[in-house]
Amino acid sequence: xxxxxxxxxxxxxxxxxxxxxxxxxxxxxxxxxxxxxxxxxxxxxxxxxxxxxxxxxxxxxxxxxxxxxxxxxxxxxxxxxxxxxxxxxxxxxxxxxxxxxxxxxxxxxxxxxxxxxxxxxxxxxxxxxxxxxxxxxxxxxxxxxxxxxxxxxxxxxxxxxxxxxxxxxxxxxxxxxxxxxxxxxxxxxxxxxxxxxxxxxxxxxxxxxxxxxxxxxxxxxxxxxxxxxxxxxxxxxxxxxxxxxxxxxxxxxxxxxxxxxxxxxxxxxxxxxxxxxxxxxxxxxxxxxxxxxxxxxxxxxxxxxxxxxxxxxxxxxxxxxxxxxxxxxxxxxxxxxxxxxxxxxxxxxxxxxxxxxxxxxxxxxxxxxxxxxxxxxxxxxxxxxxxxxxxxxxxxxxxxxxxxxxxxxxxxxxxxxxxxxxxxxxxxxxxxxxxxxxxxxxxxxxxxxxxxxxxxxxxxxxxxxxxxxxxxxxxxxxxxxxxxxxxxxxxxxxxxxxxxxxxxxxxxxxxxxxxxxxxxxxxxxxxxxxxxxxxxxxxxxxxxxxxxxxxxxxxxxxxxxxxxxxxxxxxxxxxxxxxxxxxxxxxxxxxxxxxxxxxxxxxxxxxxxxxxxxxxxxxxxxxxxxxxxxxxxxxxxxxxxxxxxxxxxxxxxxxxxxxxxxxxxxxxxxxxxxxxxxxxxxxxxxxxxxxxxxxxxxxxxxxxxxxxxxxxxxxxxxxxxxxxxxxxxxxxxxxxxxxxxxxxxxxxxxxxxxxxxxxxxxxxxxxxxxxxxxxxxxxxxxxxxxxxxxxxxxxxxxxxxxxxxxxxxxxx
Numbered sequence: 004x005x006x007x008x009x010x011x012x013x014x015x016x017x018x019x020x021x022x023x024x025x026x027x028x029x030x031x032x033x034x035x036x037x038x039x040x041x042x043x044x045x046x047x048x049x050x051x052x053x054x055x056x057x058x059x060x061x062x063x064x065x066x067x068x069x070x071x072x073x074x075x076x077x078x079x080x081x082x083x084x085x086x087x088x089x090x091x092x093x094x095x096x097x098x099x100x101x102x103x104x105x106x107x108x109x110x111x112x113x114x115x116x117x118x119x120x121x122x123x124x125x126x127x128x129x130x131x132x133x134x135x136x137x138x139x140x141x142x143x144x145x146x147x148x149x150x151x152x153x154x155x156x157x158x159x160x161x162x163x164x165x166x167x168x169x170x171x172x173x174x175x176x177x178x179x180x181x182x183x184x185x186x187x188x189x190x191x192x193x194x195x196x197x198x199x200x201x202x203x204x205x206x207x208x209x210x211x212x213x214x215x216x217x218x219x220x221x222x223x224x225x226x227x228x229x230x231x232x233x234x235x236x237x238x239x240x241x242x243x244x245x246x247x248x249x250x251x252x253x254x255x256x257x258x259x260x261x262x263x264x265x266x267x268x269x270x271x272x273x274x275x276x277x278x279x280x281x282x283x284x285x286x287x288x289x290x291x292x293x294x295x296x297x298x299x300x301x302x303x304x305x306x307x308x309x310x311x312x313x314x315x316x317x318x319x320x321x322x323x324x325x326x327x328x329x330x331x332x333x334x335x336x337x338x339x340x341x342x343x344x345x346x347x348x349x350x351x352x353x354x355x356x357x358x359x360x361x362x363x364x365x366x367x368x369x370x371x372x373x374x375x376x377x378x379x380x381x382x383x384x385x386x387x388x389x390x391x392x393x394x395x396x397x398x399x400x401x402x403x404x405x406x407x408x409x410x411x412x413x414x415x416x417x418x419x420x421x422x423x424x425x426x427x428x429x430x431x432x433x434x435x436x437x438x439x440x441x442x443x444x445x446x447x448x449x450x451x452x453x454x455x456x457x458x459x460x461x462x463x464x465x466x467x468x469x470x471x472x473x474x475x476x477x478x479x480x481x482x483x484x485x486x487x488x489x490x491x492x493x494x495x496x497x498x499x500x501x502x503x504x505x506x507x508x509x510x511x512x513x514x515x516x517x518x519x520x521x522x523x524x525x526x527x528x529x530x531x532x533x534x535x536x537x538x539x540x541x542x543x544x545x546x547x548x549x550x551x552x553x554x555x556x557x558x559x560x561x562x563x564x565x566x567x568x569x570x571x572x573x574x575x576x577x578x579x580x581x582x583x584x585x586x587x588x589x590x591x592x593x594x595x596x597x598x599x600x601x602x603x604x605x606x607x608x609x610x611x612x613x614x615x616x617x618x619x620x621x622x623x624x625x626x627x628x629x630x631x632x633x634x635x636x637x638x639x640x641x642x643x644x645x646x647x648x649x650x651x652x653x654x655x656x657x658x659x660x661x662x663x664x665x666x667x668x669x670x671x672x673x674x675x676x677x678x679x680x681x682x683x684x685x686x687x688x689x690x691x692x693x694x695x696x697x698x699x700x701x702x703x704x705x706x707x708x709x710x711x712x713x714x715x716x717x718x719x720x721x722x723x724x725x726x727x728x729x730x731x732x733x734x735x736x737x738x739x740x741x742x743x744x745x746x747x748x749x750x751x752x753x754x755x756x757x758x759x760x761x762x763x764x765x766x767x768x769x770x771x772x773x774x775x776x777x778x779x780x781x782x783x784x785x786x787x788x789x790x791x792x793x794x795x796x797x798x799x800x801x802x803x804x805x806x807x808x809x810x811x812x813x814x815x
Contacts (some may be wrong), residue, residue, distance in 0.1 A: 004034060007056065009045040011038065012069040013683070013710035018568075019068065026066045030054055045070065067683030069710045074104045074118045077126055081108065081115050082139035083221050085282075086233035088423045089138065092225070096136035100124055111468035115140070137221070137228040153286065160283035163214045167276040171269075174207040178269040197260040201252045204268040212245060215275035231423040237278055239427070240455035240787065244271035247448055265445045267452075273788040274456055284799045285465075302373035303394055307338035310382065327385045331376045339372040340387035348379030397484060397734075411467060411492055411755055422458075426770070430454035433774040449784060453773035457790035458766055465798060466758035469805035474751030481813045482734035483744050490730035494714050494748035496695045500643060500741065501674075501686060501708070503700035504654035504661065505542060507718055508668060508738070509630035513542055515550035516611055517627035519602055526556055528624040532616055534559040535574040535583050539566065543614055543628045569655060569678035571614075582617040586657055587676065589615050594622055607659030610667060637668045639738035642814055644669070646742060649694075653677055653685055653708070682708035699733075699741055716741060743813040754808055758801045765797045 011023055020038040023045060027036040032053025037046045047059060056072070063070035081093060090108040093115060097106035102123025107116045117129055133140040176185065177200070187193075193200040212219075222238030225231055244267035251262040306317050310328040320338045323329070328344065331337055337350070349361035352374040361377050364370060370383055372392045389395065434451035438444065471488045478485050485491050502508050520528045533551030536544030537558060551558065563575035570591070571584015582592055586603075589596065594617045596603060603613045603625055611627040640650050651672035654661045661675035674685050686708050689696045698705065698712035709715030709729050717729035718736060733740040769790070771777070778784045 004048055005051045006046070006048045007059075008073040009047065009059065009063070009070040010073055011043050011045050011063065012071065013707040014038075014040060014043060014068060019707065022066055023063055023068055026062050027059060030058065030062060033059075044073065064711075067687070067707045067711050072104060072120065075121045076116065076118050077129070079115045079117070079126075079130070079133070080141040081113055081133060082141060084108070084110060084113060084138060084232075085221065086110070086423075087418075088230065088232040089225075092136050092228075092230035092232065093133055093138055095230075096132045097129055100128060100132055103129075109468045109472075110465055111472050135228075136230060137224045157283060157286045160279060160286055164276065164279045164283055167211045167214045167272070167279055170207045170210045171272045171276040174204060174211075174269050174272050177207070178204055178266065193263045197263040198252070198255050200263060201248070201255055201266055204266055205248065205252065208245065208248070208268040208272045211272040211275050212241070215241070215279065218275065218278070231427060233423070235423060236426060236455040236458065237274065239430075240452040241271040241274050243448060244268070244274070244452055244787070247444075262445075267445075267448065270452060270787045274452075274790075277788065277792050278456075281796070281798060285802060302336070303392075304336040304338050304373075308332075321389070323385055323388050325385055325388055328382055329385055330380065330382050332380050333376055333378050335376050337370055337372050337374050337376060337383075339385045340392045341370055341372075341383040341385045343368050343370060343381050343383045345383075346379055346381035348381050349377045351375040351377055397479065410489060411752065411759070426454065426458040429458075429770065429774065437775055446784070449787065450773070450775050452787040453785045453790045454770060456787055457769040457773045457785070457793055465801050465805075466762045467755050469802055470751055470754040470758060470808065473805050473808040474747060474754070474811075477808055477811045478744070478747050481740070481743065483740055483747065483813070484732040484734065485744070485747075486730050486732070490714060491748050491751055493695070494697070494731065494745055495752050497648060497697045497714060497745060498694045499649040499651060499672075499689055500697045500699060501651045501653050501689070501712070502670075502738075503682075503698075503705050503708075504652055504656065504664060505630060506701045506736075507699055508636045508652060508664065508670075509632050513546040513612070513628045513630040515546055515626060516629045517606060517625070519599065519625045519627075521599055521622060521624050523618075523623050526554075528616060529554065529626070530556050530559060531576060531579075531581060531618070531623075532583060532614070532626055534561055534576055535564075535572060535581055537561070538564045539572055542630075543612060544572075546628045547614070547626055579618050580620075583614060585655075585676075586613075586615065589617065589622070592617065592620075594620065596622060599625055604659065607657055608663055610660060610663030612656050612660050632664065632667055633736065633738060635738045639741055640669045642739070642742040643745075646745060648745070651689070653682055653698075683711040686711045697741075699738075716744065739814050746814065747811060750811060751808060754805060758804055761804070762797065762801060765793075769793060 014020055014023065020040045023038050024036050027033055027045065027047060030049070032050040033047060034050070035046075035048040038044070039046070045063075049059070060070040084090060084093065087110065090110050093108050094106050097103055097115065097117060100119075102120040104118040104120065105116075106118075108114070109116070115133065119129070130140040177187065177191065180187065187200075189195050191199045191203050218234045219238045219242065222232070222234030222236075226235050226238075248266050248268040248271070251266050254260075254262055303320065305320055307320050307323050307327075308315050308317050308330045309323065310316075310330055315330060323339050329338060329341060333348075343364050343366050345366065347363075347365050349363050350370060351361045352371055364381065369386075370381075371394070372387075373394045387393070390399070430451050433454060434447040437450050438447040467488075471491060474491060475485050485494075505513075518525050518529060529547070529551050533548045533556060536547050538561060539545075559576050561574050561576055562578075563573075565573040567573060567584065567588060570588040571582060574581045574583070582588055582594065594615070596615075599622060603615070606613045606625070606627045609629075611629040614626045614628060615622060616624045616626065643650050649671050650669070651674060652661065652665050652670045653674045654664075655677055656664075656675055658673070658675045661673050664670070665673045677685055682705060686696055686698055690711075690713070695713045697714040697716060698708045699716045699718055700709055701718065705717075709717060714731060715729040716731045716733055718733040718738070718740070731744055733744065773785050773790055775784060
């Protein structure tokens with residue numbers, strides 16, 4: 004027997020927990036299955052011969068929930084990676100370990116994200132595997148540490164380039180100046196002093212080789228580890244040119260000066276110099292791709308003013324603890340999340356939600372850290388500090404998204420794993436072929452070095468992660484938080500979008516519009532309904548209670564209360580037996596509408612929700628409640644239609660009310676009278692028609708449906724449940740963010756495809772030219788120095804193309 008713990012996503016109540024237990028216990032081979040709703044975990048004992056982990060996960064998925072193995076995530080900074088082959092080598096080394104769920108390397112951020120079962124493996128084992136593969140693992144850094152390290156790295160690359168160029172430029176003049184009519188002093192003239200000419204080039208080359216020693220150290224170590232990478236190609240190419248130069252000097256010393264004009268020192272030095280320049284430009288451009296994270300992190304203030312024993316005290320934000328009372332004056336940023344306890348103000352939350360209009364805050368309202376207090380002094384109690392604040396959660400979300408891989412990257416990963424060994428093979432074969440054709444060692448060496456240098460797969464490794472980094476960062480800037488590369492890619496394929504009605508298409512703040520009494524006084528009917536709904540948490544019930552309070556209606560004592568899921572409530576007030584709810588409840592309890600049926604139909608056609616009230620088996624009235632449609636709903640749905648996307652609406656309301664709302668905003672498909680637990684099944688029905696389906700809801704009662712959909716979008720909250728259940732979190736309550744998310748996905752995927760096309764096209768065209776095919780057709784032979792320049796440019800061009808996404812603008 005085996006025991007496992009699975010994390011279950013999408014559960015909202017005890018019924019969900021029961022459903023998961025029921026479906027898993029039915030499986031042949033399962034001995035015990037227990038769900039803890041509080042921790043959202045399933046403990047299951049099963050026969051490994053009869054049941055596989057995948058079977059359990061599939062069974063739970065079919066029930067409308069998501070089962071994930073209980074794993075731990077760790078992010079490690081990896082030092083020494085230079086190209087896509089390095090990425091593949093690190094991932095391969097880590098994935099071999101037992102207990103590894105997934106291992107993803109992002110070359111742009113230089114991070115390894117590992118999901119593992121901590122019962123089987125430790126972080127130290129992962130670090131050993133990375134080290135054995137030839138790379139250096141570091142613990143995850145803070146943003147400041149990362150910034151300092153990257154700045155140091157850029158400065159070091161610039162220093163190396165300047166020193167290398169200082170020797171490479173005179174070396175070029177000495178070795179190739181005669182081609183441009185430049186005369187050399189007699190002491191170093193190759194015609195008069197061939198040995199001095201050769202030795203001077205050697206002296207000028209050695210400092211460049213020394214400055215480029217990191218290429219050799221990493222490159223040859225990777226070769227020994229059987230994981231050749233970009234540095235391996237550069238190392239073999241430049242060292243071959245250098246060794247050939249030493250051989251020519253040896254021949255000159257022996258008295259044979261025929262090879263004097265065929266020295267290759269300048270190729271070795273210039274290749275290293277140009278590659279170093281390329282790496283420097285790459286480091287500068289890569290820094291710009293992560294600006295979104297830097298901007299977000301920079302939003303939080305460094306200090307907070309707390310009230311202790313009636314006095315103000317300024318402390319570091321790290322010293323703020325839950326329960327502290329914080330004072331914020333006009334113009335100041337809020338240090339952490341909390342709840343207002345004194346004062347009234349308006350707060351600018353645009354930096355987190357993208358919503359430009361300041362939000363009014365009164366006592367009891369929640370406030371977000373890093374937002375700006377506009378015009379009033381307030382005191383608020385800290386409720387979330389440190390890593391629990393909304394800002395920290397958003398930063399974490401964006402970082403995870405930027406560290407993830409889109410499925411489109413898999414093709415590049417597969418190719419890069421075989422790319423470098425194949426290139427080395429092509430370089431050797433093509434140089435041997437030319438030698439056998441009688442072109443001699445110098446020509447063959449030129450071919451060998453050119454192929455190695457031009458084929459470096461840097462651009463291939465940077466094509467996908469840089470676009471994902473800029474795309475997810477740009478989304479975060481506008482309050483559209485995309486959780487992963489996979490979600491970013493899948494979103495552009497969406498064919499049908501299902502909107503939950505309440506709180507998504509509508510404001511979620513219903514109001515009482517009509518009170519129709521039948522044989523009782525209106526105020527008495529309202530008093531009964533409000534008294535009954537006082538214990539209910541349903542938005543329609545809250546609207547009735549609020550209306551009664553505003554009308555100064557006295558509430559009565561409730562002797563008995565029972566919630567009937569998806570239908571209404573049953574109560575006893577003053578010895579009267581009451582049912583309050585929808586039409587389904589009335590039909591179930593055999594309560595006839597009689598003369599009120601026509602009126603209820605009219606209310607429903609007007610987009611109002613009729614709440615039926617029955618007393619002792621007789622219908623005594625209807626209270627109609629309407630939810631106001633959001634201003635952006637119609638515009639968003641029109642935009643989605645223009646993008647060719649079908650729009651559906653899911654609601655527990657009766658058919659007529661739902662159709663009235665649908666008609667107002669232009670919905671294509673109406674799915675009405677759906678119980679909360681059945682929402683996931685409705686999503687599944689559409690998926691069974693072969694459609695890619697997105698679900699947009701509030702992330703709490705829609706959690707199972709959000710988890711079931713191909714893409715779940717939680718709108719208007721950013722709560723923990725929303726973040727857990729959804730693939731995309733829309734921080735504002737503006738439906739225009741839905742087409743914005745799809746448009747961002749489309750533009751990012753186009754950018755990735757452009758990057759991959761140019762990376763592949765560059766190598767597809769560059770390698771044959773370097774092999775001498777163009778030369779064979781009557782063209783010129785490719786100089787290794789030009790190959791090095793082209794290789795460096797390819798990486799920088801891919802990065803610059805990804806940065807074009809920074810011009811993305813959301814729909815308004």
